[in-house]
Amino acid sequence: MDQHLSFLCLFLSLFLQFPFNFSWNSLTFLDLGSNLLEGSLPSSLCNLSNLEYLLLSGNSMTGPIPHCFSNISSQLKVLDLRKNGFHGKIPTNFPEGNQLRNLGLNGNKLEGPIPKSLKNCKKLEVLDIGHNQISDTFPMWLESLPELSVLILASNQLHGTIGISETKSPFLKLRIFDISYNHFTGSLPAEMIKNFQAMKRVDNNNQTQAKYMGDGSYYDDSVTLMMKGLEIEIKRVLTIFTTIDLSGNEFDGKIPNSIGDLNSLKVLNFSRNRLIGVIPSTFGDLSQLESLDLSWNQLAGKIPVELGKLNFLSALNLSENQLEGRIPTGGQFNTFQNISFIGNKGLCGFPLKDCGGFNHSNSPESWKHHHKDLLDLMSGFTWKSVLFGYCFGTILGLSIGVVMFATRKPKWFVSLVEDMCIRSKTTRRGSIRLHQFNTYRKKWKHDM
Missing domain, CATH: 3.80.10.10 (Ribonuclease Inhibitor)
Known part of the structure; x- marks a missing residue:
């Protein structure tokens, strides 16, 4: 009976809203x-x-x-x-x-x-x-x-x-x-x-x-x-x-x-x-x-x-x-x-x-x-290895340059360096004349 109580109440409320002669x-x-x-x-x-x-x-x-x-x-x-x-x-x-x-x-x-x-x-x-x-x-x-x-x-x-x-x-x-x-x-x-x-x-x-x-x-x-x-x-x-x-x-x-x-x-x-x-x-x-x-x-x-x-x-x-x-x-x-x-x-x-x-x-x-990955790549480079490589490269480069100018070989490379030096010095020091540089070069050759 309790299970139908909610339905019963609802039907009663609906019934009261309709005329009493309403047929369900x-x-x-x-x-x-x-x-x-x-x-x-x-x-x-x-x-x-x-x-x-x-x-x-x-x-x-x-x-x-x-x-x-x-x-x-x-x-x-x-x-x-x-x-x-x-x-x-x-x-x-x-x-x-x-x-x-x-x-x-x-x-x-x-x-x-x-x-x-x-x-x-x-x-x-x-x-x-x-x-x-x-x-x-x-x-x-x-x-x-x-x-x-x-x-x-x-x-x-x-x-x-x-x-x-x-x-x-x-x-x-x-x-x-x-x-x-x-x-x-x-x-x-x-x-x-x-x-x-x-x-x-x-x-x-x-x-x-x-x-x-x-x-x-x-x-x-x-x-x-x-x-x-x-x-x-x-x-x-x-x-x-x-x-x-x-x-x-x-x-x-x-x-x-x-x-x-x-x-x-x-x-x-x-x-x-x-x-x-x-x-x-x-x-x-x-x-x-x-x-x-x-x-x-x-x-x-x-x-x-x-x-x-x-x-x-x-x-x-x-x-x-x-x-x-x-x-x-x-x-x-x-x-x-x-x-x-x-x-x-x-x-x-x-x-x-x-x-x-x-x-x-x-x-x-x-x-x-x-x-x-980036840290692993950089871990092999330390300041000691970088300094060692820099010093070694500088000494090797100067040694090769001295030997090349002493032997005048290869000639094309010596001429190229000399020409670059002339242009560089002409740009930076416009007051030095070209014939003075040539004189200095001849004297350097004579001493060698």
């Missing part, structure tokens, strides 16, 4: 989100036969979800139970011909498999069951849902490989695909991804068709995603927003070139997997890309210069791979910090070390090594 069966919209509701869901809510929107997100409710909630999906369009503490299994008996458009169960403690009766939800656009404890393989049978636009399965215990599609046009309208932080293995689902037609820009007029997801009346769809390294709640999702997040799994193999066909993609995250090979140059065709994260893999080779064409790319993370060569310059590459490239020992160029060997980074460790 006529209620179509109930929004109790972001309150302090506790306890379990009363199954009596299933008696509201005309209810189309039930919004209870952002509370502290617990207990299982009554199985009758799948039965009322015959008229229910939106069931938003996100960010609560519900546990148990997802209701399993969604009937054929139901009207469910948005099922939001993100941020609970639900477990068990994904109910296959969801394939009966032909009008389902948003399926968000991320951040639970669901254990299952990838629900490939969801590919046949003609209106599915958002599929979020992130942070669960899903596992296994993702098989090849058996449908001619799988996930035809999918624009947000997030299966991050599960236990998926095998190669990336290239065959499935290349058929994401909604992530391909058919023509340039698509930009003018942008609108918010939802039915345009009572409720706007919202999702929580990882973008540019931050968890962001998008309260109103534009229909042109597209993202693929496969991070935090155990995918291996190479990145398929076909990813470059998704030219309306905004966010792409393949980080923290076991990917090998090179970064496809076809990534340069992702003209609308704003965020790219390939960090913590085993990618090798050079960074494609084609990435410099991505004018909207504001977040790039290629760190902790095995990339090598010079970092491309120009375009957005001039704006990225060294954190975008660290952990790749073979990379050089701005903002890391110069490819010529001098380290331009402001890292104190790099300056420490540079200073140590």
Whole structure:
């Protein structure tokens, strides 16, 4: 009885605000989100036969979800139970011909498999069951849902490989695909991804068709995603927003070139997997890309210069791979910090070390090594060695000069020195005449 106390009080307050002849069966919209509701869901809510929107997100409710909630999906369009503490299994008996458009169960403690009766939800656009404890393989049978636009399965215990599609046009309208932080293995689902037609820009007029997801009346769809390294709640999702997040799994193999066909993609995250090979140059065709994260893999080779064409790319993370060569310059590459490239020992160029060997980074460790190398170079030079070399060179030079002038050999060198002496003395002492110098020279020769 205590579990339903908060609901009872709330219903009483609502009842007092309506005329006494109000019929609860006529209620179509109930929004109790972001309150302090506790306890379990009363199954009596299933008696509201005309209810189309039930919004209870952002509370502290617990207990299982009554199985009758799948039965009322015959008229229910939106069931938003996100960010609560519900546990148990997802209701399993969604009937054929139901009207469910948005099922939001993100941020609970639900477990068990994904109910296959969801394939009966032909009008389902948003399926968000991320951040639970669901254990299952990838629900490939969801590919046949003609209106599915958002599929979020992130942070669960899903596992296994993702098989090849058996449908001619799988996930035809999918624009947000997030299966991050599960236990998926095998190669990336290239065959499935290349058929994401909604992530391909058919023509340039698509930009003018942008609108918010939802039915345009009572409720706007919202999702929580990882973008540019931050968890962001998008309260109103534009229909042109597209993202693929496969991070935090155990995918291996190479990145398929076909990813470059998704030219309306905004966010792409393949980080923290076991990917090998090179970064496809076809990534340069992702003209609308704003965020790219390939960090913590085993990618090798050079960074494609084609990435410099991505004018909207504001977040790039290629760190902790095995990339090598010079970092491309120009375009957005001039704006990225060294954190975008660290952990790749073979990379050089701005903002890391110069490819010529001098380290331009402001890292104190790099300056420490540079200073140590300089000290090692100078340690062999002392004032004693310098003084000894100076004295020895001076004595040797004077001795050679005396011998050369005594023997008058080589003649060309003696003539050259004499000529230089004449010009130097003429410049410094203009009062000495040339014939006096010649007389002095003849006398010096006679004495020798």
